[in-house]
Structures are given as structure tokens and as C-alpha cells.
Amino acid sequence: MSYYLAFDAGTGSGRAVIFDADGREIAAVGQEWWHASDPRYPGSMDFDCDANWGHLARCAREAIAKAGIDPAEIAGVSATSMREAFVLHDKTGAELWACANVDARADAEVRDLRAADPALEHALYTASGQTHALAALPRLLWLKRHMPEVLDRAAHLTMLSEWVLWRLSGALVAEPSNMGTTGLIALTDHKPVAAAFAQIGLPESLIPPMVASGTVVGAVSAEAAAATGLRPGTPVVAGGGDCQIGTIGLGIVAEGDCAVLGGTFWQQVVNVRADLTDPGMTLRLNPHVLPGLAQAEAISFFTGAVMRWFRDSFGQGQSYTALEEASRHIPPGAHGIIPIFSDVMRYGRWIHAAPSLLNLSLDPEKSGPAAIFRALQENAAVVAAANLRQVFALSGHTPDRIVFAGGAARSTHWTQILADVTGLPVVRSKISEATALGAAAAAATGTGAFASLAEAGRAWSDLEAPQDPNPGLRALYDEQSARWSAAYAAQMTLVEAGVTASMWRAPGS
Template sequence: MEKYLMAVDAGTGSVRVILFNTQGHEICGSSSEWTHKEDERFPGSMDFNIHQNISIIIHLIKETINKSKVNPKDILAVSTTSMREAIVLYDENGKELWACANVDSRSTHEVYELHRIGDSIESDIYQVSGQTFSLGAIPRILWVRNHLPPIYEKIKYITMLNDWITYRLTNVISVEPSNGCTTGLFDIKKRIWDSDIARKVNLKHDIFPIVHESGTVIGSVTKEISELTGLNPATLVVAGGGDAQLGCIGAGVIHEGDAAVFGGSFWQYEYTANQVAMDKRCRVRINCHAVPNTWQYEAIAFFPGLVMRWFRDSFCELERHIQDETGESIYAQMDNRASSVPVGSYGLQCIFSDKMNYLSWKHAAPSFINFKLDPLKFNKVSFYRAIMENAAFITKGNIELVNEITKTSPKSVIFAGGASKSDLWCQIVSDVLNKPLTVPVVKESTALGAAICAGVGAKVFNDFDDAISKVVQFEKTYDPKKENNLVYENLYKKWKEIYKIQLDLADSGLTEHMWIAPGVKKGGSDQDDHYS
């Protein structure tokens, strides 16, 4: 009798529930796009709606079981993964008090307060945690203290979003290191909470639940969740991890020197290491991998997947009609047409995310530049291709940054996530990076990584190495084309200079930053380090 493993994958722009068999083949899945709204009273906020979103997850689990026609008793285990940085606060009874999604930036004043403690406090904490205040939990919890004191007084626990889903399935509150470390309240080398960091920033230092490594059994499905979803109460619930780290497991990226790019709502570059060497300039993140005694250098590009979704929803009405009539997806239609646009999109450049600068993280106003009023060349299709090329430029900048810190460079890169479904985008990334790009058979490697965690917990696999050897397979390798790389090298140099000018415009207040981390200066000398 075939057995199954379930993954719940809560990303920034959508949530998925996918059922795999124990050979790593996707059997059935359900998904739903979701949004995280800003509270108009608090600019920069990005609330996470606990009640609405758990209903979506419950519905997707039930839908997946029903569609698959699998006997729930044959689902051995379920594990969870999510966007990083999203936090949930609880009272002593386990009731959720407050939650926010990943790029919530309402806590600018709190970052200013933190810097008053000492000029070097952010870099000092980074040297222990691998995190800055840009996306970490410290300023956000301080914001709750300052603006919602009755809630702050009730806080007993903090978890990440994937841990919250695990809690809802089991009624057990816990945290795993790969996402927990993104709070900035972890000792990155020891992979545990560091209460001294909380004391240093004048936060409660007794709100930290137990830490279990990814792949650890947390409990079984509760009776309530069983009745709501159709899951068997005997199904194990296993600690999962952050989306990028589990994506690495699902793509087999777990050993020293392995590298991957995940093309989703955000694009993450991950470089694997067996030891931690901190960056003195605090430019990139250093996270716990979901594999014990392993770490990752990470550089993030903001919103490439969301930019593409925005473009689709804003400009592709005709393609949506064709999709409804023929079933051919909007992206497939646009990819087919964009493949005929010359490499470099006639020189058209677009500005969205910058390469990472963790200590002074900000992005210029979104823009398209260097196009002419020539509809034969500069039209919807060339703009679409330019978005693809832009994502590759940002990735190249991030890889160069990590190479500088680690004094190494990967020979090849694994490319996974939704963007890896596009042959055109894969070739563009390979050409820009000038490296072979290998794509796994399972594009949703994050969900597969969660299923592998579930299988490790359920003893289907001996460990992560055993699981990867049995279930991770690769579909295709894209080799860079020299003639294309020469074009992209020239455009990449121009992009860096254009971006510097566009960021100056945003810093001067003439345009509005696409995103700026809480407390980061809108102008000033921090730009100098950014482009050195």
C-alpha cells in the first residue's frame, strides 16, 4: 500500500498544500493566492490575518485530500514551511495576540530607539545572530510594546509562521532554527535563542518556546483539525522550516559549496557552509540551514515574482481571455512571444529591487527606462522580457556579494521555484550569471523539502542525505551562451549605474522608495558603502 507525505507551504503571495508519495512524486495539490493588507493607521504595516488564513489552509488540506482520493490513514506525516520573518505572538493560553507578514516595516521609530542604545548595537547583534533590524522581530515586538501595551504585557511566546501552522495542527508551541533565527534573537552558531540579545534591547527575555531541529516530530494531528480537514488523528506533524532552507533540501542543496536560487515572490540566493564566518560589514544574512550543523549565506531580491504577477494582472487582459478559452497560461503565451525579443530587450532597463545591503536596505522607485516610442520594439512583450532580465541582474549582484564574503564562487547553481518553470527565464539567468543552471524535476522544491522533513520525522528516510538520494531528481541543465553573456555583461554594468542614480532620486524625496527597511536613512553616506 502506497504511503504519502503532506506539505503546507505558506508563501508571501500564495499558500499551497501538496501531497507527495514517499518517492517524492507530487500526487495532488491545492493552492490559493492571498494578500496581507496594510493597516491604514500604521504606514508600512503588513498584517497577517490569523483567522482568515487558517481557514484558507484548512480548506486547502481538505480539498487536497478529497481531490487525491487518498485514504487519510495512508498520509504518514505532514510538515510546514513558510515565508521567513513573519511572526506570531501568543498569550499564556496559546491564543494568538498579533501577527505580521514578512516585510512589515511599520517599526521605523523603534529602530531609531534601538540605535540610541548605542551606535554599534545593530552590527553587534548581527555578529551573534547574522541578522539586522531590517526584517527581524526585535523592532516589531518593540512596536507592539509602544503601540499596543496591553498586548505586549500578555506575550508569553513568539513563533514564526510555519511554527504557527504546526501549532494549529498539534496544539504544541515550538520553533525550529532555520526560520526562528530570522528573528534576530538567536545565537546563530549555537542554533538556540539568546536571551541576552533580548535583554540588550529591553525586550521580554522569557517568551521563547522550545527549539526543535527540522525533521523532529512535534506531535500528531488534533481531533479538531482532523474533523475540519479529514486528516487522520494518527498523522504525525513534523517540524519544517523557512521556505528558502526547505527549498534547498528539496533541491539537494545541503553540502559545503552548494548554491541555489529560488524564484518566487522574492528571489533568494543561498550558499551553503559548514562553518559560520560573519561579514564585518553586515551586508548579507547568515541563517541556520534546516539541516543540523549547517548554515547559509543568503542574499535576497525583493518582489520579482510579485512584479511579474503585477504585470500579468495589469497588462495581460487579452492573454487572460486566451487562457480562459484555450487553457494556455498567460505566462506560457508571454514566454513564447518574449523569446523572439533580442537579448537585452533593445536596451530597455527596469528598476525594482537592488542587490542586498542588509545594514542599509532600501530600493529605488519602480521604473522602466531607456525605451523609445517604437511600438514594434518597445511593447508589452519587450517589457515582460526586461522584467525577467532585471531579476537575473539582481541575482548576479547578490552572488558577487556573497562570493566576496566567502572568498569562493559556486561552479553551478540550482534554480527552483515558480520562475524555474519558464525555459526562457532559466536561459536568461544562466546567460547573465555565466554559469550552468540546473533545474529540479519538482519545481516546488520548498514543498518537497517540507515533505522530506515529514518523511525524516516519520522514519521513511534515515536522514536528509538518504531522502535526497531517493527523491531529488534533476530535469535539465541550461548552459550559458557566450554571445548572450557578452550583451548582458554590458547591460549589467549600466544597470548598476542607473540604479545608483534612481536610488539617489528616491533618497532625495523626488520619488518614493519601493521598499525601505525601518529606520534606514533615506539619504546620506550609507549609499557609499552600498556601491563600493
């Protein structure tokens, strides 16, 4: 039997997950981690390469032991990671500096870029699908101002998924789906964007050689084998950005396929043509791990975090399960409660209103924990539906169904709400580790088990029967969506006037 090991370097934890040749999870070990802020620099969030590699290596050793397999049976290893986070290496490959995806130190640099050249951001977005909000350019300019000695020594930039490959094999490579989130490479041909490098004053060779997901890049070194418990010489295969490669694990492999990934943030993603553009700079467009495709992405902020906040602050000691069970008895529409948290995706100027709950009743039955919990679940679906409508309008295609994955998808009730609000059938994945499964699919493809990532995704995805929308609720939820949109616009005027504080705003917004 052949097995595949996937490393997943996420925002809040690192994991090692082992799958068998049929895509079944055999063992998983995770380690929570946090990214320290440098007290000198507000908004900074550093990534500790040595400590976090130690965590990942230990996870691999323990996963192999937990699976009870011979490391020689692991046919290939790959990696996925949070996007936007990157590592700078010197000419020997040694790490110089690294940041996590949530790093937001470059606020002044974004403002300065916009002031110096108002047209630059749109030009870079047209080329790369990325705005200044999450891109690498402002952070690199920050380094130029505050840590020039680091930038002077930088020879290569890798994303965390490729940093893992370097730690495993010594190979310095770039993979488009993750590197694309820096805004430094083009969406279509994946070549460096000259205008971005001109702003930094660094050579385009900062980007290592580009390889496709599913490509063997090297072999596990003796040093990495001693750390991870893997067999020396095990093939090391390029993986990809967590969102893009995660959809492989869901079987989202054709143009127009659609998924909602419900975690701390909710991501609404649709496979689109690689040459699709968005003149309004509303959506994020990322290179895909699949050839010829990109992924249009909209992000709902803090959706899962809001549910945890409500449970801990107002749930009166009840669990999620208990709160949801009580909320099932609240009628659709949740007595008109309007939650104000995440806005729809506005990538060009990304600001969210102050967290609020509007239109509460003094009747405790209509504004108690159960009613608010249902309102929050419905609001997550309302924002997701609005984001998806933007993607569908841009692509000119509405899918036949939505695949729902992540922690929120464990709830059949929430799944039904998403179907009712969007008006589309919703299918849940039976796979809890879809992101790691996508990376394992890359390892399996690279070592010859499949002819393509798409073939691997179709073979390994495991979906439940669809939950169909209730057409009788469509008018109610359309009206609810319109009221939320109007209320959100009014709340944004308070933020702009300085009366309330934004829940989150992108650097420079």
C-alpha cells in the same frame, strides 16, 4: 503505501500538499488569503490565526479527499511557512497577536534603535545574521509602546510553521531555520541572543524549546483531526522556513550548493558554513535546516510582480507566453534598455530606486513590448548574478551550477538568459511544489523513512539536464551589468534628494 502531508503557510496563500513515499505529488489544495492592515497603524499587516487555520484545515480535508486515500495511510505531517511572521501566545498557548512577514509598522522603532545605540544593529547581525529590517525586535518594541497589554501576557513566540504544529498537536516548539529570521537566536548555536532580549525586557524563555527540522514533536489531537481530516495520533514533525526547507526539495544539501528561486521576489541562496560572517552586513545569513550549515541569502525585490505589472499595463492584452515568444526575436542586450527596479542586496541599508525604464528609443521596434519584456528578463538575471557574486566572494566558493526553481523557471528562455548572464550552467527542477516537498521530506525523515534530511533531499529531488551558458554573450552581459550598476547609482541620488520616490525601503532606512 505511506503518504506525507505538508502544510505551507505562504505570504499570499495557504496550502496542503500530499506526497507519496517516492516524493511524488499526489494532491494539492490551496487557498488565497490576505493580511488585513489595522487602519490605526500605517504599515501594519496582521495575521488572522483563527480564519487562516480554518483555511489550512479545509485545504487538508480537501487534499485528502482529492488524493482518495485513507487518512491512516498518512505516516506524518509537517509544516513550512513564510519567514519573519510570528505569533505571540499566552501561558496557556492561546494566540494573543500575530503579524505577517510583510508587516512594516515598526519604522519609528528601527530609527529609535539606531539613534539610541548605533552599534547595536551590527552586534545583533554578527550574532544572528539579521538586521533590524526584517527582525522581530522592532515589532516587539512597537507592541511595548502601542499594545503593552499584549506583551505583558506573552509567554511564547512561534513562527507560523511552528504555530501550525501547535494547532495540530498542542506542542509549543521553535525550529532554528525559521526562528532564526527573527534575529532573536544565534546563527551558530541557536541560543537566544541576550542583547536582543535586553532591549525588549522580556525573558529568553519567550523562545519555546528548540527542536531540529525532522523531529517528531507530538501527534495530531482529536480536535485537529476533526478539523483537518487527519487521523488522530498521526506524528507531527518540525518543518522549517520556506526558503531553507524548500532547497531540500531541490536537492540543495551540500556546502556551496546554490539556487535561484524565481517568484514574486527572487531569492538567491547558497549553502555556507554556519560560522560564516559578513563584516559589510550586505547579505542575510539564516540558520539552515541542515546541521552545520547556514544559508546566505540575497533577495531581488518584486521581480515577478514587475513582470505582471508590465503585462497588465503595457502588454496590450498579450499573455506572458506571447510576450516571451515575441521577445525571443529581440537581440541579447534588448537594444540597450536599462530597467531600474530592484537593487542588489544591501541588508544594512535596504532602499530601492524609483521604478524606471531608461535609454528607451523612439523606434517602436526597439522599445516596444517585446524589447522591454526581454530587458526585464535580462535585468532579473543581472541583479541575480550581482547578488550571487557577493555570496561567492564572501564564501570563497563558486558552484558548478545553479538550480533554478519557482514560477520563472518554467521558462526555458529565461533559464537560458540566467545561464548566459551568470556564466554558469542552470538546471531546472521538475518539481513545482519544492517548498512543500521539503516539509514532506522532514515528515518522512522524522518518521523513519530516511536517516537525514539530506538523504531525503537527494532521493526526492528531480532535476532536468543543464542549460549551458553561451560564452559568446559573456562580454555583452558584463558590459550591460556595468551600465545598469552606474545607472542605478544615479537613480539612487534622485531618491536621496527627494526628487523620486523609492520603490521600497526597509523600516528605518
